Amino acid sequence: MSDLTQIIKAYDVRGVVPDQWDAEVARAIGAAFARVVVIPEWAHVPADGEPAEPADRPGIVVGQDMRESGDTLVEAFADGVVSAGVDVVRIGLCSTDGLYHAAGVLERPGAMFTASHNPAQYNGIKMCRAGARPVGLASGLAEVRRLAQEYLDSGFPAPSPTPGTVGHREMLAEYAAYLRALVDIRGIRPLKVVVDAGNGMAGLTAPAVLGDAAGLDPLPLDVVPLYWELDGSFPNHEANPLEPKNLEDLRAAVVEHDADLGLAFDGDADRCFVVDEHGDPVSPSAVTALVGLREVEREKAEGRTPTVIHNLITSRAVPDFLGAAGARVVRTRVGHSFIKAEMADNDAVFGGEHSAHYYFRDFFFADTGMLAALHVLAALGEQPHALSDLAEMYEPYVSSGEINSTVDDVVAARERVVDAYVTNPGGGEVEVDELDGLTVSHWDSHPQWWFNLRASNTEPLLRLNVEAADEDIMIKVRDDVLSLVRATTDEN
Template sequence: MTIDLADIIKAYDVRGTVPDQLSPDVARAIGVAFARVVAAPEGATRVVVGHDMRESGPELVDAFTAGVTAAGVDVVRIGRCSTDGLYHASGALDAPGAMFTASHNPAVYNGIKLCRAGARPVGQDTGLADVRELAQRLLDDPSTDPSDDDAVTPGTVSDVDTLADYAAFLRGLVDVSGIRPLKVVVDAGNGMAGYTVPAVLGTAAGLPALPLDVVPLYFELDGSFPNHEANPLDPKNLEDLRAAVVEHDADLGLAFDGDADRCFVVDEHGDPVSPSAVTALVGLREVAKELEAGRTPTVIHNLITSRAVPDLLQAAGATTVRTRVGHSFIKAQMAQHDAVFGGEHSAHYYFRDFFFADTGMLAALHVLAALGGQPHPLSALAEMYSPYVASGEINSTVTDAAAATERVRDAYASAYPQADVDRLDGLTVAHWDGHPQWWFNLRASNTEPLLRLNVEAADEDIMVKVRDDVLSLVRTEDA
């Protein structure tokens, strides 16, 4: 029975279990479709392909490669890499790209993140829906496979190692050579940071040594994730890092997800630093650089980042643009506004200097440079960028997400008629211009029967009240 690709190709990537959802046959069909829908129409003669440490990666890459080359397009394989390593290769080689990864998902999953030349996004509205439609037709009717067309000259396959170029490129964007010595614990979660950190922060790629004492945790590449899930957004997956920072008397800790495109930070006490605080810290550094160059800076942030982000960046002279959650949406806004930087509360950080794409490693370099460029501990720096109290993301399982959302909207429209309400991404209700100050966002999951709640307020008591009131409405089903 043919799989329905709508089950695995969503708003901005491909994600499914192997092999029942994402099989070699599916990967091959997507490869053909990607070559026809994305590569060929923009005149690309080659596609760059990489994969993370999951055991299913090489077989799926081979199948995808067979599909791309059958459609007459060459493939440049870069082997194991981080997702931002694939974006770098796409930018440096000016070629569309495909990264085989399921990020932080368990070992049974794999997926594909697709991009156009220059690491430009491929999302639901920018080609992914067309890729899905064509791949589905190929699976349903194999007679349309281009390998049966004698007029198509198959593409070629070459292998290139881009790790050293990736590391040198990042080092060239942030100079950390002159900072004070820092001890940093890095938890790679058995993911691709175990491959990229030694190259970027160490000397594995032939670069000069930095004033960093790196304490490695779980650098062994293992897609079965034997120590903990490679998902630092879940607090339990930070426990080992937090303990190690304290044990080693380190200045900070860094945690990366499975494909190493997200970076989470903990301070010298082992306390997590909010990704919103990191967004503000890095954003201010990029804004200062833009102003020094005589340019007017724009920064993108998604709608669940702290209100401190636009407050601080606007005060520093930047224009801020609020956008919905999701990397393809943020990348599109980055390019549209020629933004110097963008940040998400999920710890994705985007840079104009990095092809408008996200890279956790470049964000980590900025944090190291900011910390090592002054004498204070990271906890003191982070406090400057965290003036408000946030709930963190809270998930609720619901039978009817739309009805629960409307129940919340109706209650708050009645109780707070002066509050701002918008539907940019789910439901956002903001009482930020009044007293007391608070806002919340309620979004439905794309893949599960969940509503995700984020609340922020001026103090703890207000945050707790709003959080509990909204959760009560969400979790009370209609009689």
């Protein structure tokens, strides 16, 4: 029998098909999801306190990306759901934020079949409650895992005497119109933009939102497509823009076409990476600051005090800029379920992560790379300067990026760092917190630097992020910490 602890982790389902999971596992997860999340929420009460009018019967919305295993897994999952007496609305091929949009506007729980940026042999499920509210281990996923494992080990329960039905609905045009209504870029100066879909779902969403595929008004954009053909085998490069090698084609295309900027999306198109007119990457922290300032100013113009969320390994520039603009800035753990919860709890207008996930209150507190892209296009097109000039304003510090180290003993490696920087610090007083891993900060003194060291949830890895006021300091701190972490190990 499958061990579901190997594929159902903190935020979602993710594993190799069929080695780690298959149709039978998908059916068990569907049956468990229906009973744990969907049926108890049938009479869901919205956040404003007004009771929702329950539908005639409970239902969910299901979408999928272009992976070859998607159809088989979705059909089995739907079979498990309807066996519990719950209806399924299949919206077909979509991005993950397209699924969140459907779960939000239809006010139904949702399931998105995707493995995001993982290689072709993987697939997974991202689940949410009605209104696109997150489902993580602490908010229902652990119980889904437990019940699905019980079904696999001991047999499925008897089906409902009134099984659900499976229907279909096209949502792409509604999704595109929804985003366009949030950021109107029809009046900006003309821009040329290269969009690298990586053979992922942005090949479907980009022509709908940025072009005319959804029948919307034309935009002042000259869009150059790169790898828009949907292909779950990823024949050109992995759909993971976080890896620099996967941005090489986009960077070259921006220069070749003399474009104003480039956009790269991951496989399920919920993350957006940006490169400037020279093909140089713009850090997600800079994008967080740029987009966050736009949302902060809009919130203030409407007479509200804005709150913005950022995770603890974004640049210090994010709280610096947004705090100076009058925002209440809340720092949170890494991971979308944590930041979504903080977004909702704080009624935050915007949130950003180092991994290029961007969250919006106006998008059900969920993440959407395409809406972030519209904000970047608006910010660039509403003024005359090049993107490199804008980005420079929001990147005053130097960061290492995330560096992974494989270690034989995670606890011992971490203790070496604690001993050197916390127990017996040689470089002056530091601030220490353990909100997520170990964060050591020397930012209030000179030289200015901080680092975060976090353990992987699934592998014997330690992840290091360093930032400093200049490159020499960053390199010194980075190399010193890595030497402690890797005292008996090799680089991953």
